[in-house]
Amino acid sequence: MSVPTADNALWIRRFHPSPDPAVRLVCFPHAGGSASFFFPVSKALSGSMEVLAVQYPGRQDRRTAPCIDNIEALAEEIYTVMRPWTDSPLAFFGHSMGAVLAFEVARRLEDRDGVELVGLFASGRRAPSRHRDEYVHTRDDNGIIAELRQLSGTDAALLGDEELLRMILPAIRSDYKAIETYRCDATATIRSPINVMVGDDDAKTTLDEARDWARHTTGEFDIRVFPGGHFYLSNHQAEVIDAISDYVRDVPSS
DSSP states (O other): OOOOOHHHHHHEEOSSOOSSOSOEEEEEOOTTOOGGGGHHHHHHHTTTOEEEEEOOTTSGGGTTSOOOOOHHHHHHHHHHHHGGGTTSOEEEEEETHHHHHHHHHHHHHHHHHOOOOSEEEEESOOOTTOOOOOOGGGSOHHHHHHHHHHHTOSOHHHHTOHHHHHHHHHHHHHHHHHHHSOOOOTTOOBSSOEEEEEETTOTTOOHHHHHGGGGGBSSOEEEEEESSSTTGGGTOHHHHHHHHHHHHHHSOOO
16 A cells, blocks of 8 residues: 555544455545544444545544535545555445545546445435535525534534534535535446445435436446435444445455
8 A cells, every 4th residue: 555645644534444454445424524423333344344434624623624615626635545545445435425425536546547446335315416406505504503403414412512513514514515516417427336325214315316326337236225314324323334344245355
């Protein structure tokens, strides 16, 4: 593996390092999310694979770093810092906005470096080419907070802490702008298999919109539906982790 730079360490968090992993699972957070969201995933999978988590700018220890409110620009940055980690087979997991970012980084790795993923897990997000007119990023602060409460994707304690909440709102607004202004052609594909996970009561993604991910791979496609809404995985973390582990174990690492 190429030696990661200091900049790489800002973007990629490695909670449970493995010297020679059979597979690396790279996790992409949702809008407003951070790398620490995936610490439990890293801990649970540390015996079978190495988990890396992407830390977007503008949050937690990167709070003073300028936010990036464009998916393509953000994907370019992540692609650059991912290249040193491609000495082992890669799988990507992205939730919501993270699913789209995972797809865009996978496209770049395939097109520019010939690196194909073991699999891409797209969670809680409609297919890249399925667009909705959404404008959460244009709301005032109270409007964005109302959206967070509706989706139940932000820690309840944080939603009740006015000072902390106001501190992270710029990053959340930036993320919403990035995903709401993103456009993808229906012909954009990757060769890697795509595995979709979605809640059966997700207001942000219908089952029809989720199934359309099949149009974006020339490889295998699968979809798994869980009970719950946009953050179904909060109540089904063990099943999601088991599904990822079972899939990766059954795929030859080459």
